Amino acid sequence: MMTRRRSSAFPKVVIERDTDSEESSSSDDEGEDGPEPETSEEEEEEEEKEQEGGEGLPERGSGVGKEETLVDVKKKGKAPITISLKKVCKVCKKPGHEAGFKGATYIDCPMKPCFLCKMPGHTTMACPHRVASEHGVAPAPHRNTQNPVEYVFERQLIPRTRQCKPAYVIPNQVSCAVIRYHSRRVTCLEFHPRNNNLLLSGDKKGQLGVWDFDKVSEKVVYGTIHSCILNNMRFNPTNDGMIYSSSSDGTISYTDLETGISSSLMNLNPDGWQGPSSWRMLYGMDVNAERGLVLVADTAGLLYLVDTRSNNETGRAVLIHKKGSKVVGLHCNPVQPDLLLSCGNDHFARIWDMRKLEAGGSLYNLTHKRVVNSAYFSPISGTKILTTAQDNRLRIWDSIFGDMDSPSREIVHSHDFNRHLTPFRAEWDPKDSSETLAVVGRYISENFNGTALHPIDFIDTGTGQLVAEVMDPNITTISPVNKLHPRDDVLASGSSRSLFIWRPKEKSDFVEKKEERKILVCGKAEKKKPGKNVGNESEDDSDCDGFNSKGKRSKFSKKELICKSKRKVKH
DNA sequence: ACACAATGCAGCC
DNA sequence: TGGCTGCCCTTGTG
16 A cells, blocks of 8 residues: 655645736646647546546545646637646646655656756666665766876775775674653764763753663753753763763853763853844864864854863964854864864865964865765774765765875765754764774665665765665664764664664674675564554654653563565565 | 644855 | 745654
8 A cells, every 4th residue: 555655735726817928837837748738648537537526626635645736728719718637746846747755665756856866867766876785875986087106005005904904894683772862853972982881962952861871771861051952072081071062052061971060161152142143053073182172163164272271262263164154063183183174064174284273274175065064084093084965975085195186985875954854974983993884874765665764874985885774664763863882883873852772683793894785674663554654763662672752661672683684675 | 634843055136 | 245935755743
């Protein structure tokens, strides 16, 4: 049975009066078929329907779920109006086709460019980049403009380094725990640097959750640290009982995790709300341990430095991105404390020398086609860069000492949804010594046995291949926030209001990178409805370890795990 | 079952 | 430049 995800509103009825003037809307009618008037089979069908319907106007809320348009067929003179009904595409408003969910599969509007790679001429379903078993995530064609050194590096050095470094491993099977206590969407996650089971989570309301995911009863939520979106958290490198957090309320808070007592290190809106034009928010934040600095950046393009010893702002704010544009992220190089990476709404990621911070003084400007959601140095050597941009591409620069003019690879990946959800950010696996594995949530859904699911993807940034995808048939929401544990084999995901902890079922249950990608499906679908939202998380967390929405212990049943099965998705 | 809002950005004038 | 509109797979609430 085909179930629409959501049937459309009342049928939109457009009645065009018969006039002598040329109406542009009537030429929209047939698209390529030129100026009307042959009546297609479809139209005839619809006409019959209309006659049955008596008045010709569909009843309000008739539940048909199709948008229909009454199109008058023009005739010369004052001939009676002939009316035909047509299906109209919700996306482009043109007749002849429909876009939307058919069961758990989304049908693209053929008039629009591919939803995934943004190129015209094909739909998402036919996109060569489509995340499907036959294709995988294809890397963009590598430019053939390598210089000889780079060529030698690629051909000789990289294979050798791979021999001495173990390839990353991925779990063979996973289990999942769910916890709900955020009342707004999750915006950031951070693992404790020493305590392996401690996870911090921030939400859109500014609440900070501290929880032990082995003993889920031990959780604390601090609700008064910030008044709106908690965008970033960092542990104090010299005292891991304290965290810095930046928020859209324009403040940096310095919070004791035991007591929840916090002090404000900075406030960009000391006079309170004076309207949206003057309100400033802090998005990017990082800590530079060597220099004893907290770095934050605001929605006006400015970078601020706070001395961690005095807890006071130091120096002057520096314009690091286009004036008036939001700086989305900051990352200090893990090896070279003088290097800073920033990214912003001006479509750039920029590399800075901390010793020469001044407007326009960046070392490199990495161009993107859209807003850059995140930019990270690789976690161990700090020589690679991974960015996530809203043009549905992950970009990798293989070496900051090499050619920085254009990325070494672009990987098409669906993550371009920017409102209503926390922006997607691809992150490195901090445990992967080869610095190739990255994790990122996926926006576009995949029809998994009749359920539209949004997996979390593990991508080999060296090849662009999708090596594993994690999903649970009972988790139908999108998980834009993902964090891999710095030491353990744990993935934490943040969705709308829930947190998920994914772990390999068995400690030793790992496989090295293989040609075929792993599909890690956790649990079985609760066969409720064959539509998209099978097993809505809001009502169905009973099958998961953890808590239900009231914070009580829910039924503790081990999930049954399916995996390594070849995917059976019908499109 | 459906309407609606919260919400960020791009493109237009 | 700034204000306005529109937007293709959201998600929870009323």
